[in-house]
Amino acid sequence: MRIAIIGTRGIPNNYGGFEQCAEYLSAGLVRKGYEVVVYNSHNHPYQQKEWNGVEIRHCYDPEYKIGAKGQFLYDLNCIRDARKSNFDVILQLGYTSSSVWGWLLPKQTVITTNMDGMEWNRAKYSKRAKAFLRLAERLAVLTSDHLIADSTEIQRYLKNKYDREPVFIPYGAKLFNNSDASVLDDYGVEPYKYSILIARMEPENSVEVILEGVSMTQTGHKFLVVGGTDNAFGNYLVNKFRYNPDIIFLGGIFSTEKLNNLRYYSNIYFHGHTVGGTNPSLLEAMASQALVCAHDNAFNKGILLDNAYYFSSAKGVAEILAR
Structure with a gap:
């Protein structure tokens, strides 16, 4: 065939x-x-x-x-x-x-x-x-x-x-069991002392809401943003949050090994997608044993059920980070 x-x-x-x-x-x-x-x-x-x-x-x-x-x-x-x-x-x-x-x-x-x-x-x-x-x-x-x-x-x-x-037909993801903390050296972070989001820089991915929540907290932990910022909205976000030293825009990363380790060693993995259906990056975060905090909508809840934190506003993000 x-x-x-x-x-x-x-x-x-x-x-x-x-x-x-x-x-x-x-x-x-x-x-x-x-x-x-x-x-x-x-x-x-x-x-x-x-x-x-x-x-x-x-x-x-x-x-x-x-x-x-x-x-x-x-x-x-x-x-x-x-x-x-x-x-x-x-x-x-x-x-x-x-x-x-x-x-x-x-x-x-x-x-x-x-x-x-x-x-x-x-x-x-x-x-x-x-x-x-x-x-x-x-x-x-x-x-x-x-x-x-x-x-x-x-x-x-x-x-x-x-x-x-x-x-x-649901997507799947390969279980990640080969963690290597040395991967974090390239990004200047330590295990479980940073949080992360991985997404395209689009309004419906709640990136701005999440980063506003990060800006409302003083945890002392870095927040990594993975995704290309060469579009208009990406440039807007970089400019808006440029004075927050805890928010680090890494650009796009396409190495599966690096992404899996960044997910695995994160304190919280944020998933802000609001337009269904199933996003593979969420499944990969789950397969990397990351603690997930997702936007509160039917698409994400249909996957995560009760196995995650949920947010619907910047205040909700800040409250979860402050726990």
Whole structure:
């Protein structure tokens, strides 16, 4: 069986959750004997044509020139290439910029889409953008043979909204048992004397709320912020909290070993994601035995249940840090 995975910036992961999913899933499918192709952006750092038995196809991605609009052209280029191949299954990870091209997907191929979260609910989008994302969601449902939900909340929402029965497939994470405190030397912190968050710098990830809570406390512990700050909101956060010596912006870190150790030795791991479904970084924090404090919403509670602290405001963050 020949399987193509589209909808990500590519593997190995240098960006986010869906890239992480594509990395683990593609390698796992190859080990089970499937032939797998993953589509990568042409300017992805990994430029080889094969990775752990997975075929890599690079397609032109003009996002670096024209911004988010380039994602639509990148997805179009991936779909146009996929039409030339005799794939049995095409797995779409997300739909934001690909579902408008759904009518171009090959009719003889089984189209399966992981529906991601409620993209139209993200705070960064304008009313017009949110209206488009609702349309994109509907188009993804209409042009897919099968739908995947990575959380029970998303599964329930899609069933109620579209009268479709998505398959719930939860993510997993590898248990981390090889801790190495020397990794912390590069970041100037000591075991259990710092807290951390790992996220993209986006409003719906509650980064600003969490850092406001940190600024309300005087624990004497460092607070590490992992995630690229080269977007507008990231620059805003760096500037807003530049006078707090306890808040350290580390930028993006993509070494699994380093991230796992930073999670493992943290005092508290903060997870501020508010737009479902399941975020792989939360599962990785759990697998690293981190003490989690998550934003209080149905998506996070559906995963963590009673095994975490929860916050809904900066004051709540401060109270938890002060305990």
